[in-house]
Amino acid sequence: MFKKNLVAFATLVLFTTSANAQNRYFTKTGTIQFYSKASLEDIEAKNKTVTAVLDSKTGALQFSVQMKGFEFEKALMQEHFNENYVESGKFPKAEFKGSVVNNSAVNYAMDGTYNVTVKGKMTIHGVTKDVEAPGTIKVDGGKLEGKSTFNIQLSDYKISIPSVVKDKISNSIKITVDTKLEPLKS
């Protein structure tokens, strides 16, 4: 009797632990791109080593981005971005902590693409702001792909543009996020 209970208990523990681990999905190679239309030349850069974690049970979502990991084509743009605009030496990371607001609308057990709204706090250049963005979560054979496109205003994050180029650089920056998430095995 005791032995039987023990087996049942062990099975239960094993089951709940594995169920718990299955709630989380992650990537360390997500991509975030930004794009700004400028009169002189468009500004764009891509980061290919973005870390993200999503808890499918609660909808909690977290991102971490290394500012120096944004890849530019031109040396001068890279230098200006890191030294003058986002001051990446002082503020090395951008972060997002929030959740999928309509998480119950996503059936993580059924393949398909679901429309979601993500809400939370974003920190760039040492300034934290509330953000809300539309996106999609694609469920495909136990893996997820999260995508979102939204705009941020540079002035919201106290990123100042030198007055000489003020009329040439837009205050609004388009951000494109693409993350392929895998189950986190713990």
Added chain:
Amino acid sequence: MFGILILIVAAGSVGYYMYSKKVQNYAEGEPDISISAKELVEAFDKDTASAVKRFMDKKIRVTGTIKSLDSSAVVLSEEGIASSVVVGLDERNKKSITQLKVGEAATLQGKFSGYDKSSGDPQDMLASLGTTVNIDYAGVVSKK
């Protein structure tokens, strides 16, 4: 008169060169530091401040086992360990990723761009991912 014209053209050329100069290809040439992925992670686990000082903006050549890869980035890690070195490939070197296979050893070279480490905050979901060291603007170092 002619001299002034030459001067203007020369100044313009230098200006244009400065403006259009590409970011250096960090996958080329000799690295500042050669290290294994394991040692690189350990350096940050041990002493973050001194590791940042040692690696910041340096050209790093890193060798490790490929845990996963996609079209533009590679994760190097030991079996069963969450901590890893994540290497993003420069657009110019992206093609070289096709020669890599999960489970095999690889040597990549790029620029150190930052790290993530558990803050100890229970709310921090990234804590379950161990220590992450990022290298970007990278490429595969050809096997010699």
